[in-house]
Amino acid sequence: MSKPVLSVRNIQKSFGGIKAVRGVSFEVQRGEILGLIGPNGSGKSTLFNCILGQLPADTGEVEVNGKPVSNIRPSDLNKLGVGRTFQQLSVFPKMTVLDNVILAGQEHRGTMLSRLFGPGDAGLTAEAEKMIEFFRLTPYRDTPAGSLSYGQQKLVDAAMAFMAGPDLVLLDEPAGGVNLTMLANLKDRLVAYNAEHGTTFVVIEHNMEFVMSLCTRIIVLAEGAVIAEGSPAEIRANQTVIDAYLGG
Amino acid sequence: MTKVNKGFIVAALLLAVAIVAPIGQGNYITYTLASWLVFSIAAMGLNLTLGYAGQISLAQASFMAIGAYITALLTLSGWHWMAAMPLGVIACFIVGLLLGYPALRLKGHFLAFVTLAFNTLVFLVLRNEEWLTGGSYGLTGMPRPGFGLFTTMKQFNFYYFTLAVTVLAALVMWGIVRSPWGRAFTALRENPIRAESLGVDTRRITLLAFAIGSAYGGLAGSLIAPLVQFIEPGSFGLAHSLRILLMVIVGGAGYFGGPFLGAAVVILLPEMLRFTQGYYLIIYSALVIVMLIFVPAGLMGMGQRLREKFWPGRQQRADMAEGARLK
Numbered sequence: 001m002s003k004p005v006l007s008v009r010n011i012q013k014s015f016g017g018i019k020a021v022r023g024v025s026f027e028v029q030r031g032e033i034l035g036l037i038g039p040n041g042s043g044k045s046t047l048f049n050c051i052l053g054q055l056p057a058d059t060g061e062v063e064v065n066g067k068p069v070s071n072i073r074p075s076d077l078n079k080l081g082v083g084r085t086f087q088q089l090s091v092f093p094k095m096t097v098l099d100n101v102i103l104a105g106q107e108h109r110g111t112m113l114s115r116l117f118g119p120g121d122a123g124l125t126a127e128a129e130k131m132i133e134f135f136r137l138t139p140y141r142d143t144p145a146g147s148l149s150y151g152q153q154k155l156v157d158a159a160m161a162f163m164a165g166p167d168l169v170l171l172d173e174p175a176g177g178v179n180l181t182m183l184a185n186l187k188d189r190l191v192a193y194n195a196e197h198g199t200t201f202v203v204i205e206h207n208m209e210f211v212m213s214l215c216t217r218i219i220v221l222a223e224g225a226v227i228a229e230g231s232p233a234e235i236r237a238n239q240t241v242i243d244a245y246l247g248g
Numbered sequence: 249m250t251k252v253n254k255g256f257i258v259a260a261l262l263l264a265v266a267i268v269a270p271i272g273q274g275n276y277i278t279y280t281l282a283s284w285l286v287f288s289i290a291a292m293g294l295n296l297t298l299g300y301a302g303q304i305s306l307a308q309a310s311f312m313a314i315g316a317y318i319t320a321l322l323t324l325s326g327w328h329w330m331a332a333m334p335l336g337v338i339a340c341f342i343v344g345l346l347l348g349y350p351a352l353r354l355k356g357h358f359l360a361f362v363t364l365a366f367n368t369l370v371f372l373v374l375r376n377e378e379w380l381t382g383g384s385y386g387l388t389g390m391p392r393p394g395f396g397l398f399t400t401m402k403q404f405n406f407y408y409f410t411l412a413v414t415v416l417a418a419l420v421m422w423g424i425v426r427s428p429w430g431r432a433f434t435a436l437r438e439n440p441i442r443a444e445s446l447g448v449d450t451r452r453i454t455l456l457a458f459a460i461g462s463a464y465g466g467l468a469g470s471l472i473a474p475l476v477q478f479i480e481p482g483s484f485g486l487a488h489s490l491r492i493l494l495m496v497i498v499g500g501a502g503y504f505g506g507p508f509l510g511a512a513v514v515i516l517l518p519e520m521l522r523f524t525q526g527y528y529l530i531i532y533s534a535l536v537i538v539m540l541i542f543v544p545a546g547l548m549g550m551g552q553r554l555r556e557k558f559w560p561g562r563q564q565r566a567d568m569a570e571g572a573r574l575k
Binding site for chain 1: 429
């Protein structure tokens with residue numbers, strides 16, 4: 001098997017006396033869509049933040065494409081090929097959709113000085129327009145992102161996460177608050193992007209229908225520890241998962 | 249017509265107004281117009297730091313002071329303004345970079361107090377180090393620059409010299425805010441966590457916002473020294489930093505044209521209201537209060553709101569369009 005895109009080993013994180021994550025380890029292979037599910041307070045978001053360097057883990061290691069990335073700044077992690085989306089809306093509301101998407105790619109072009117003296121769009125307009133088209137946002141290219149609907153802002157957020165051509169994208173509750181039509185659109189685009197580019201996804205999500213239909217493998221967390229791992233069908237049938245999370 | 253073309257036409261018209269404005273005017277009006285240009289430069293710098301990058305600073309007058317004193321000391325010892333000015337600007341860039349470090353840890357009013365303390369520190373150094381700065385008596389008699397046959401000793405000529413420097417400074421600022429740096433500054437203001445996750449080095453861009461904004465303060469200071477030909481610490485106290493902040497807010501923080509409009513309101517409006525004699529400051533203050541209450545986004549923001557109201561774009565909100573399609 002080839003080198004995993006993401007390797008998480010024995011991550012532990014406590015907040016005072018509360019152990020939020022208890023020695024979680026897993027690997028994600030290239031092109032895989034991994035779902036991380038679990039009840040509220042199971043440690044999903046804490047684990048996500050430890051992987052992304054936004055919370056320092058107490059112990060454990062994270063590697064991206066074989067490179068250790070523990071304690072690395074989020075901007076440097078992004079330059080190593082890791083994109084992410086946020087649970088809350090995270091577009092730049094006063095910028096147009098085009099500017100949002102260009103921003104997501106510009107820091108990967110040239111040096112700081114060449115970006116000052118080079119073209120205003122860092123030569124990314126055509127590429128950004130393609131990404132906007134891919135996410136079916138072309139009519140809103142010049143609209144301030146903050147005036148789009150909630151679901152469309154989620155699409156802009158996803159377009160930004162993919163703009164720099166990452167190897168790995170971590171999606172934090174992408175379906176949260178999105179209506180059914182837009183959700184189908186989002187899932188369709190994620191699957192298409194994965195098929196076209198072989199990009200690896202790790203998805204935190206509570207919408208079981210969305211996770212089960214999108215992911216190729218699922219890890220279930222409860223009380224900070226992994227309680228099950230397998231294909232969507234295996235997870236659906238797992239009695240421990242049913243008792244802890246899915247319910248009968 | 250594209251947005252950029254419209255902006256270019258408006259800028260060209262404003263430049264034409266600025267060129268004809270002092271014609272037929274006396275020395276005092278020409279001096280006031282030159283002051284407007286100088287404070288527009290200082291406000292342009294603060295607009296980058298605060299308006300575009302979202303970092304509060306109450307120290308812009310202290311950077312004017314650093315630029316003014318360096319230029320004054322060097323020109324008094326025989327340097328040409330063109331040689332002295334870059335040193336003042338570079339010094340402000342470096343000091344601004346250092347002042348930006350607290351901004352990496354502090355936000356909002358905590359950062360405001362750090363910059364306020366810095367302004368006070370600069371004021372005290374200028375007042376107490378008499379051997380260098382002349383203390384409370386200040387420095388006088390700074391020569392105005394000459395360029396071959398063109399001398400700026402006359403108020404009229406100095407105005408056009410200041411206008412030329414202002415246009416150059418504005419073009420450089422336009423280049424910065426239209427570049428990817430400008431987009432990164434705006435991203436820092438709107439959502440620093442998201443910006444960082446997209447590869448924007450928010451630490452570096454924060455420091456740059458302070459450094460470039462401060463350098464513009466230094467440039468304004470290097471012009472005020474030969475304009476007034478007298479500088480003293482009181483001209484660069486906290487009240488003056490607050491005035492520059494007022495220019496940015498009244499003009500419209502984060503709008504390119506905001507500092508010019510804001511400086512016009514703060515510098516020119518009181519002069520225009522002088523016909524009301526003893527009431528002009530009361531009327532001016534009341535107008536500013538009313539403006540801030542009803543138009544918090546400043547004059548440029550008001551312009552945009554009026555445009556949206558009377559000439560709305562064809563773009564409709566996406567969720568409304570979706571809603572209209574529901575059966």
